Amino acid sequence: MYSFEYGTSNVYVQLGFADAEEIPLKAQIVRDITARIRAAGLTLSEAAAVLGTSQSDLVLALCGKFQSFRAGELRGWLDRLNFPLLLKYR
Template sequence: MFRFEYGKTNVYAQLGFANAEEIPLKAEIVKDITVCIKAAGITLSDAAAMLGTLQSDLALVLCGKFQDIRADELRSWLARLTSRLW
C-alpha cells in the first residue's frame, strides 16, 4: 500500500528541476490561457494566430511542455488573449 505525504515545499525543487520556482507559476498561467480559449469558444488555430505563434507550439504548451518558454512570454500570451477576447 502507498502512503502519500503532503508538504509545503516545492516538489520540483526537491526533484532537482532547474527553475523549479517557475514551474508552478507557468502551469497556472497555462491553465488561465486554456480557460480563456475554452470560454471564448475559439479554435486552437485562431488562438495561435491571436498570439502570433504556431498552432503546434501552442498545442505543446497547453499539453504541459512549456519548459522552453519563459513565464514572461506566457504572461504576454495571456494578456494578448484577454485583451482581444474581452
C-alpha cells in the first residue's frame, strides 16, 4: 500500500536547496525578462548589452541556471528592460 506525506508547497524546500525560498521568485523574474526580450525583438547580444552583463551569464539565467544570481540582480535586469529605454538600442 502507498503512504503519502504532505510537506510544503515548495518542492525545492523538500529537496533541501539552500536558496529554496528564492528559486520560484527567480524563475518568475527570469520568465518576465525572457518575455520582455522577445517583445522588444532583441538578440541575446543586444539584450546582454542593455542589461550590462555578459551574453554567457544571460544565457545561463535564461536556461534556468540562475542559482548564482541574486534575486535583486535579476530584478535590476528586469528594470533595465523598460520599453522606453530600449528604443535607444534599436
